[in-house]
Every structure is written in C-alpha cells, then in structure tokens.
Amino acid sequence: MSKKTLVIGGGIAGITAAQKIAQNGGDVILIEKEDALGGNFAKLTYTFPVLGDAKALVSQEVQKVQTTPSIEILTNTTLTACQGSVGDFSVELKTLSGTRQEIVGAIIVAAGFHYMEPTAYTEYSYGRSPKVVTSLEFEKMAAENRLPQGNVRVVFVHCVGSRDKAKGYVYCSKICCSYSAKHAIMMKKANPQSKSYVFYIDIRALGKGYEEFIRSAMEEHNVRYIRGRVAKVLESEGKLLVRAEDSLMGNPVEVEADLVVLASAMEPPVGSRDLAAMLGIATDEYGFFQDVESNVRPCHSSKPGIFLAGSCTQPMEIASAVAMGGLSASEALAVTR
Amino acid sequence: MRLRIHENGIRTIVEESIQKSLTACLQCSKCGGGCAHVDEFDLSPRQVIEYLLDCLDEQVLDSRTIWLCGKNCTECEVICPVGLPLNGIMVTLREEATRRGVEPKYEQPSLIYHKFEHCSKHRREGEEG
Ligand SMILES: Cc1cc2nc3c(=O)[nH]c(=O)nc-3n(C[C@H](O)[C@H](O)[C@H](O)COP(=O)(O)OP(=O)(O)OC[C@H]3O[C@@H](n4cnc5c(N)ncnc54)[C@H](O)[C@@H]3O)c2cc1C
Ligand code: SF4
Ligand code: SF4
Ligand code: SF4
Numbered sequence: 518m519s520k521k522t523l524v525i526g527g528g529i530a531g532i533t534a535a536q537k538i539a540q541n542g543g544d545v546i547l548i549e550k551e552d553a554l555g556g557n558f559a560k561l562t563y564t565f566p567v568l569g570d571a572k573a574l575v576s577q578e579v580q581k582v583q584t585t586p587s588i589e590i591l592t593n594t595t596l597t598a599c600q601g602s603v604g605d606f607s608v609e610l611k612t613l614s615g616t617r618q619e620i621v622g623a624i625i626v627a628a629g630f631h632y633m634e635p636t637a638y639t640e641y642s643y644g645r646s647p648k649v650v651t652s653l654e655f656e657k658m659a660a661e662n663r664l665p666q667g668n669v670r671v672v673f674v675h676c677v678g679s680r681d682k683a684k685g686y687v688y689c690s691k692i693c694c695s696y697s698a699k700h701a702i703m704m705k706k707a708n709p710q711s712k713s714y715v716f717y718i719d720i721r722a723l724g725k726g727y728e729e730f731i732r733s734a735m736e737e738h739n740v741r742y743i744r745g746r747v748a749k750v751l752e753s754e755g756k757l758l759v760r761a762e763d764s765l766m767g768n769p770v771e772v773e774a775d776l777v778v779l780a781s782a783m784e785p786p787v788g789s790r791d792l793a794a795m796l797g798i799a800t801d802e803y804g805f806f807q808d809v810e811s812n813v814r815p816c817h818s819s820k821p822g823i824f825l826a827g828s829c830t831q832p833m834e835i836a837s838a839v840a841m842g843g844l845s846a847s848e849a850l851a852v853t854r
Numbered sequence: 855m856r857l858r859i860h861e862n863g864i865r866t867i868v869e870e871s872i873q874k875s876l877t878a879c880l881q882c883s884k885c886g887g888g889c890a891h892v893d894e895f896d897l898s899p900r901q902v903i904e905y906l907l908d909c910l911d912e913q914v915l916d917s918r919t920i921w922l923c924g925k926n927c928t929e930c931e932v933i934c935p936v937g938l939p940l941n942g943i944m945v946t947l948r949e950e951a952t953r954r955g956v957e958p959k960y961e962q963p964s965l966i967y968h969k970f971e972h973c974s975k976h977r978r979e980g981e982e983g
Pocket of ligand 3: 878882885886899900903
C-alpha cells in the first residue's frame with residue numbers, strides 16, 4: 518500500500534488538502550496544469566465579506582505548501598493515465614520534462630471551476646463593446662487600477678449564464694450575488710464619485726456575514742439595487758444603455774452606463790468529463806464531479822480512494838473550498854496510513 | 855383592491871396551447887425589459903403570467919397588453935431564460951377574450967392590428983407595421 522496521495526489541482530482546495538495531509542504526516546504529490554499555484558483565488562483582488570487582501574492571503578497559503586518537504590509540487594503537469602484501486606493506484610503524469618509513473622494510495626480531485634465566457638449573450642453586447650466585461654475581468658481591472666475614473670455609472674448584472682435553461686445553466690452559481698456586492702463596494706471605494714447599480718432577480722447571500730455585507734453595499738455605499746433581470750445592453754456613441762423592467766413597479770426602466778459588469782456562471786473545469794473517465798468516477802449532468810452522497814459524504818467520489826474537493830463539485834466560495842480540502846485530506850489519510 | 859387567488863382559470867388553456875407549464879417562469883422580468891411595445895401596455899408580460907398563475911383571469915382578459923403585444927414578435931421569447939413564448943400566450947388570450955365577448959383594446963397604437971385581424975387586404979401592412 519502506498520502512503521502517498523496525489524492531489525490534482527493547485528487552487529485553494531488542493532493547496533489546503535496538501536497542507537493538511539502533510540501536517541498529519543502524509544506525503545503528497547500536488548499537480549497543477551498551469552505554471553503557478555493559486556487557481557482562481559490568485560486572480561482576485563479582494564475577498565468578501567470583509568474585503569480581505571486576496572493576493573496576500575493566497576500567496577501565504579502557496580508559500581506554506583512550497584516550503585513543506587513532504588509536498589512535491591509539479592506545475593505544468595497533468596494526469597494522463599490511472600489504474601488500480603484504493604491504496605494502490607498507478608498513475609502516469611505528464612510533466613514538462615516527460616512522463617512519470619507513480620504509485621499512490623489515494624487521489625484528491627481539486628480541479629476547480631471555469632468561468633463562463635458569456636458570448637451567447639449578444640443582447641448584452643458582450644464581445645461587441647469593450648465596456649461590457651465579466652466579473653472576473655473586473656477583478657483584473659481593479660488589480661491593475663483600471664476602474665473607470667470620474668463621474669461614471671457602473672451597472673452590475675446578476676445571473677448571466679446561471680438560472681438560464683435556454684443559454685446557460687439551470688443552477689444558481691451561489692456566490693455572484695456576494696461578489697457583485699463586493700465589486701460595487703470596490704468601485705465606490707476606488708472612485709467615490711461613481712454611482713453603482715445592481716440588477717438582481719433575488720439576492721442570495723449564503724454565508725455568515727454575507728447578508729450584512731450586501732446590505733452595507735446598499736446602506737453605506739449607496740449602491741442602488743433594482744429587481745429585474747437586465748434584458749438589453751445597447752451601445753451608442755460611446756455610452757451604454759441598460760434596459761430592464763423594475764419588477765417591483767412592473768415598469769420598464771433604463772439607465773445610461775459607462776461600464777457594465779456581467780456576473781457570469783461558474784462552470785465545471787475544462788475537460789472534467791475526460792478526467793473523470795480516466796479516473797473512473799462520475800460527473801453530474803453539467804460535468805461537475807459527483808459525490809456519492811451530498812449530506813454526509815460530500816468528498817467521496819463514486820470510487821473508493823478518490824476524493825473530491827472544492828469548486829470542481831459545484832460553485833462555491835473560498836471558505837467552502839478550504840473546508841472541503843480539509844475533509845478530503847482526512848479521508849485520504851484514512852486510506853493511506 | 856385585494857384580489858382573491860384561486861386555482862381554476864384559463865391558465866390550463868394557455869398551458870395546453872403552448873405545451874409548457876407557466877410554473878417554468880423564473881419571475882425575473884427580463885421579458886418586459888426588452889419589449890418594444892411595453893410602453894403601451896398596462897400589464898407587463900411578467901405580470902400577465904403572474905395573474906394567470908393565480909387564475910385572476912379578468913385582470914388579464916381586460917388588459918390592453920394582450921391586444922398590443924406585437925404581431926409574431928419573438929423579442930422576449932429569445933431572451934427569456936426558459937424560452938416561454940409570450941407571444942403565443944397572448945394569441946391564446948386574445949382568442950379566449952374574443953370567445954367571451956371582451957371588446958378588444960387598441961387605444962394607443964394605430965389600428966393596424968385591428969385591420970390585420972379582420973381584413974386580409976391589410977395583412978401585409980400589418981406585418982410591416
Ligand atoms: C469573479 C469572481 C470573484 C470571486 N470572489 C470571491 C470572493 O470575494 N470570496 C470568495 O470566497 N470566493 C470568491 N470567488 C470564488 C473563488 O474564486 C473560488 O471559491 C475558489 O477559487 C475555489 O478554489 P478551488 O481550488 O476549488 O478552484 P480553482 O481556484 O479553480 O483552482 C483549481 C486549480 O486546478 C487546476 N486544474 C484544473 N484542472 C486540472 C487538471 N486536469 N490537472 C491539473 N490541474 C488542474 C487549475 O489550473 C487551478 O489552478 C470568486 C470567483 C469569481 C469568478
Ligand atoms: S448567486 Fe445570485 S447572481 Fe449568482 S446565479 Fe445565484 S442568484 Fe444569480
Ligand atoms: S423572461 Fe421568461 S422567465 Fe423571466 S419573467 Fe419573463 S417569462 Fe418569466
Ligand atoms: S412578444 Fe409581446 S411581450 Fe414579448 S417582446 Fe414582443 S410585444 Fe413584447
């Protein structure tokens with residue numbers, strides 16, 4: 518029986534899992550397909566619900582795994598084959614310097630999420646106007662000090678690609694209500710002259726302090742929340758015109774804007790079905806990795822010895838990805854020692 | 855005015871005609887936000903659905919909206935996140951209103967719709983308008 522665990526994905530879920538295994542005396546091979554660790558967390562500027570410094574938080578965690586001798590980190594690496602069963606999986610890894618065979622006792626899949634490119638939303642002028650961006654692009658703009666200056670209006674659009682059977686996914690992406698509030702607050706802080714609008718269907722604030730955080734956007738930062746899904750974003754003469762129905766009045770409204778931010782859907786990671794097939798585990802109807810039982814075994818894949826962590830199972834915030842990372846670590850330790 | 859909610863109404867006829875349940879509606883109001891005729895409506899398309907769901911048939915059949923919804927318009931259907939055919943719903947509602955002897959209400963726009971419905975000579979004109 519091998520005492521090693523293979524962790525696939527170096528985002529916060531995978532990093533946490535690796536750390537916890539190492540802390541408890543286990544050995545880890547952590548593979549990441551990109552050239553750096555951190556995943557999507559590393560693309561953020563601030564975190565809700567307390568506006569934590571994302572870059573500082575994530576680099577602290579990355580550093581911890583980098584300085585732990587029992588964690589071997591392989592970047593630019595993917596899994597290319599997997600055989601065997603719990604306690605004795607033989608895996609083939611493709612690294613920059615060639616392929617490599619390893620025997621591991623357990624595997625943790627922490628492949629994260631992909632952010633949907635809302636190209637199907639022609640009604641929102643995405644891809645046509647440079648002033649219509651996704652929330653992930655907004656994070657980048659904020660990090661690079663490129664948020665609009667002066668007397669500007671910014672409109673945040675909820676549920677783009679989520680809760681949309683026709684052009685996206687039926688599911689709710691769970692955290693866009695919270696990060697859109699974060700973005701509206703960030704906008705106000707970066708440019709106190711700006712005015713922000715959020716168009717929502719319902720507000721889903723699913724975590725400790727989230728409701729208070731979103732209320733603070735409205736009450737302390739003067740962000741205007743309008744209930745109604747945006748129908749259209751038109752561009753003319755350098756300005757954007759956002760059209761919706763204020764459903765609390767049942768009346769059509771429009772607002773001129775300088776920037777429109779689309780809260781797009783968190784979707785399964787690219788190639789999740791292929792990875793699942795290689796591992797012999799199940800995915801759900803969307804391609805997220807499927808647990809065997811979501812109440813008490815959220816980390817168990819359909820195959821013994823292979824565990825799941827983080828947003829490769831469903832859209833989730835950092836805190837939940839960390840919790841799942843820890844849980845999957847203890848499950849992996851239980852079968853490798 | 856307080857409205858009495860109940861369970862039996864033209865909702866069933868509407869759902870049969872579009873072969874979909876109105877419960878699919880996400881109550882998001884995207885439909886009304888993009889509609890070119892909504893300025894002339896008394897009920898937004900989303901409100902029509904809400905009334906239908908609670909079987910408040912009179913409010914719907916007496917509305918101007920069902921008559922002023924654009925001929926063969928698919929503007930809201932193509933952006934609706936569940937693809938509800940609002941236009942088809944309005945056709946059924948007009949038929950039902952007519953069957954019950956409700957007077958059509960074309961107050962605001964031209965009479966093109968009226969002509970279109972009653973005289974084939976104006977069909978082309980109606981479509982272009
Ligand atoms: C716009 C936006 C704002 C957000 N703001 C917040 C916030 O303020 N607060 C908060 O709590 N959360 C926020 N989130 C959510 C946060 O980004 C996620 O909760 C977090 O990134 C999930 O971590 P993860 O490890 O599960 O996945 P990821 O961060 O996606 O990491 C997965 C890693 O796995 C790697 N990988 C994928 N497939 C493979 C493979 N086959 N082989 C090897 N490696 C692979 C990827 O390259 C990636 O590095 C936000 C998300 C978005 C989109
Ligand atoms: S979290 Fe909010 S914005 Fe995101 S899909 Fe759910 S309801 Fe829409
Ligand atoms: S756009 Fe579709 S789902 Fe949304 S309120 Fe209108 S009919 Fe309902
Ligand atoms: S179908 Fe009717 S309600 Fe829908 S956009 Fe056209 S005119 Fe408006």
